[in-house]
Structure formats: structure tokens, C-alpha cells
Amino acid sequence: MSQNTRPKWARILLIVGRIALAAIFLIAGYAKVRPQFAMPWSVGSVRTSLSMFAMQVDSYQMLPPWAVNAVAHVLPFFELFLGLWLLTGIALRFSSILSVLAFCAFMTAIASAYHRGLGINCGCGIGPVEQVGPAALIRDGLKFLPLALAVTFGSFWIRRKPAPNAVTVPEAAPSTQS
Amino acid sequence: MKTYGSSTAPITMEVFTDYECPSCRNLFEGTLRPMIADYVANGKVYLIHHDFPLPMHKHGYEAARWANAAARVGQFQNVEAALYDNQNYWGTDGNIAKYVSAAMSPAEFQRVQKLMVGCEDQTTAAVTSPSLKNAAQTTHSCALDSYIEKDRALGMTIPVNSTPTYVISYKGQRLPAGSGVVSWPILKQFFDSLLNQ
Numbered sequence: 001m002s003q004n005t006r007p008k009w010a011r012i013l014l015i016v017g018r019i020a021l022a023a024i025f026l027i028a029g030y031a032k033v034r035p036q037f038a039m040p041w042s043v044g045s046v047r048t049s050l051s052m053f054a055m056q057v058d059s060y061q062m063l064p065p066w067a068v069n070a071v072a073h074v075l076p077f078f079e080l081f082l083g084l085w086l087l088t089g090i091a092l093r094f095s096s097i098l099s100v101l102a103f104c105a106f107m108t109a110i111a112s113a114y115h116r117g118l119g120i121n122c123g124c125g126i127g128p129v130e131q132v133g134p135a136a137l138i139r140d141g142l143k144f145l146p147l148a149l150a151v152t153f154g155s156f157w158i159r160r161k162p163a164p165n166a167v168t169v170p171e172a173a174p175s176t177q178s
Numbered sequence: 179m180k181t182y183g184s185s186t187a188p189i190t191m192e193v194f195t196d197y198e199c200p201s202c203r204n205l206f207e208g209t210l211r212p213m214i215a216d217y218v219a220n221g222k223v224y225l226i227h228h229d230f231p232l233p234m235h236k237h238g239y240e241a242a243r244w245a246n247a248a249a250r251v252g253q254f255q256n257v258e259a260a261l262y263d264n265q266n267y268w269g270t271d272g273n274i275a276k277y278v279s280a281a282m283s284p285a286e287f288q289r290v291q292k293l294m295v296g297c298e299d300q301t302t303a304a305v306t307s308p309s310l311k312n313a314a315q316t317t318h319s320c321a322l323d324s325y326i327e328k329d330r331a332l333g334m335t336i337p338v339n340s341t342p343t344y345v346i347s348y349k350g351q352r353l354p355a356g357s358g359v360v361s362w363p364i365l366k367q368f369f370d371s372l373l374n375q
Contacts, residue, residue, distance in 0.1 A: 037351045037372075044375050051368040052353070059358030068364055118201075118358055 006158055014154040015089070021099055021151050022086035024144060029079030050076065060113050078102075086151075093159065096152035103145045179249040180258075182225040183218035189369055190347040192226040194329070194338045197242060198235035198269050201359050202342045203262045209362045211259075217369060227258065228329040230338050237272045239326065240297075244278045246322045247293040256281040296320050348372050 032053045035045035054072035057063070063071065082102065085095045114134070193210070195202035210225065217223040229245070231238035241261055248257035260281035261274070268274045279287045297320035336345060336355045343357045346368075 036353060037348050039375065044371070048368070048371040048375070051364075051371045054364050055356055055360045055368055058360050058364040059356065061359060065361055065363045068361075069367070 010154065011158060014092075014151065014158055017147060017151040017154065018086055018089060018092060018096075021096070021147055022083045024083070024147075025079045025086065025099065025102075026083035029076045029083060032076035032079070059118070060109055061116070061118065062109065062112060092155040093152070096148060096155050099148040100145070100152055103148055107145070179252075180227040180229075180245070180254050182214050182227075182255065183223060184221050185224050187218075187221050187224040188348065189217075189222060189372060190224045190226065192228060192345045192347075194228045194230040194333045194336070194341060194343045194345075196230055196232045196235055196238045196341045197245065197258075197261045198238035198265065199232065199341045200265070203265050205342045205344075205359045206258070206262045209360060209365055212362045213365065217366070222373060223369065227254075228332060229326045230330055230333045230341055230343070231326065232341060235269075237269060237274060240272070241268070241274055242326050243294065243297045243320060243322045244274050244290070246325045247290045247297075248278060248282070249325075250293055251282075251286050251289045253282045253286055253290070293322065294320075297322055 033046050033049050035041055036049055036052060039045035039048065050073050053076065054068050057072045057075075058065070058068045079102075082095060082098060086092070086099065191213075193205070195205070213223060214225065218225055229242040231242050245254060245257050245261060248254050257278050260277045261268070264277045268277055275291075278290065282290070333343070336343065338355070338357075340357050342359070343355050344360075345355045346353045
């Protein structure tokens, strides 16, 4: 007989949050690798899409060309990997922490570009093309980052063992009386 | 007339810039210049310049007028280079004519000066766009303004929210606009990926 120490609604909420967070990363990653110019899927068309994303990374003017290429060719696949990892729910504590770090890094880049007065597109691939600035920061700061933090907190809370003196409610055993 | 290269090139790049914008200068000197010398010269890219002077730049609109006048006499490329190369100077004192005249022969400069008749009024140079904040309408007494306004109207459809903004087209299909400075190695990599399809 198992003892559920956390309410069922909390576990359901965590699943919903995890799936929503996974969807964000999957959409962001997909948007960066999908073929442009109505090209069919191929290695060449994906390479073109990644080169296009490299231009957006380059516009932040934070990295030398070799680092721009490294980020542009790794980040989309990292996002896809992280999205799938979140979807599975395996080692959720670690995948959710990684998602928080990813959002923080992205918000830092946006803030840096905005601080330097760069009128560039955020290049996030989520939603319509948007310029870096308070709107993009608010979107990430008020919607995505809290979700990632909530999933992270929830994943730790769900796994946490109850206090020794805590009263737990065991599951009702099936009745054997006729 | 404000173009570089052949219109038959497989890739077209349209750039919306303000001559007084430092980022536009960085894009021109660090990216467009090597691109013109290489990919435009080799028929791979067709570069089109569009004017999009911003309201916060005191001399940007006037610089665009000079560039358009130069385009009418076939000297756009030299004048554009001169404007960006000397942006720090004329951006401070507003003496654009000095650098325009140095970019062409005296006879050509005389023709440009005739085209600039009626365009010297500084009050009409500070034109703002309705799509930007603190928009203000102004009158256009200069005949060259029609070319600038045509470019700005095209920019509104993109839409251009800052300069530089560029739009790349390949085989008749247009990519979403990009903005900011992109380095030549990164841009070249993108062009190569298109051309190698």
C-alpha cells in the first residue's frame, strides 16, 4: 500500500506545467530549424535555417563569429532535447533547473541588447517577430520564467519526504467484508 | 538607382538605413562593403538601398536628400560611402555638402546642387514617421523628398522599427525582416547556404 503524501491536484498541476514548459522549448527549437523559403526538409534546408538563426544571434553583438555559430547550431537542438526531456518527466528536478537557467540566460541577453540600444529582433522563435525590449522581457519574465520556477519548485516538493511527525492519510484498502 | 549589382542575382537584399545612424554605418562598413566587393560584384547578391531617416537624427533626412540627388546623376555609390565614412564629421556640424562634393567631379556636383534647390531648408529635414513615437507632420518643399517618402512608405509595410533593417529575398520569396548589425562572415555563411541548395 503506497502512501501519497502530496495532494492529487498538485501532481496533476505539475504534469500540466511540465507539459506546457516542454511545449515552449519544443516550439522554440522547431521554429529555428524548420526550413525557410518553402524548402522541403533536408540537411541543406536545416543548415540554411540555422544560418539564419546565426544572423539573429550575431545581431546581439555579444559573441565573436565562431561563438555565434556554435550557439546557433547547438541551441535549437538543445531546446528540442530539453523539451523532450521535460515531456518525459524523467529527472524533472534537473530538467526544470536547466529550463530556469536557459530563460535567465536569454533574458540576460535581451536586457544587454536593450541596454546597449540595439533595435534588434529577439530571435526567440516564439510568437510574432518582436524587438528586444521591455515587452520581450515582460513576456519571458512574467510568463515563461515563473512557469519554469513553479515546475522546478513543484518537482522538488513532490519528491520531498514528509516530516517524521507528519500525519499521512493512507489510501483506503479495498473492503473484504461480504 | 540606389542599387548595387545586377537585378538578376539570385539573392536580393534590401536595406533600410539612416545615414546618421551609427549602426547603419557599422553595417555598411563592416558588412555591406565587403559584400559589395565580393558577392555583389560576382552577381550573387543584388543590393537595394532604401532611405529611412529617423526623427532623432538632425541631419539624417538632409543626408538622404543629398544621396538621392547624387543617385539622379549616377553617383549614389560614391556619395553613400562618403556619407558613412565621414558620418562623425557632418553629423556634428551638418556640413554634408563638403563630403558630397569630394565624392564626385565638380561638374557632377553642380548638377547635384541644382537638384538640391529648394531642399536647403533645415526645418523640413526633421521629418518624423507616424509609426514612431512623437510623430509630427511637416511639409515637403523639396522635390527629392518624394523618393525618401516612397522608401519610408515601403518601410512601414515591412515594418521597419529601427535602423538598420534588412530584408532578404531568394527566388522570389521574402524572409522576415532582420534588424541590427550582422557581420559579413555570418551573412556570407547564410548566402552560401542558400546558393548551395
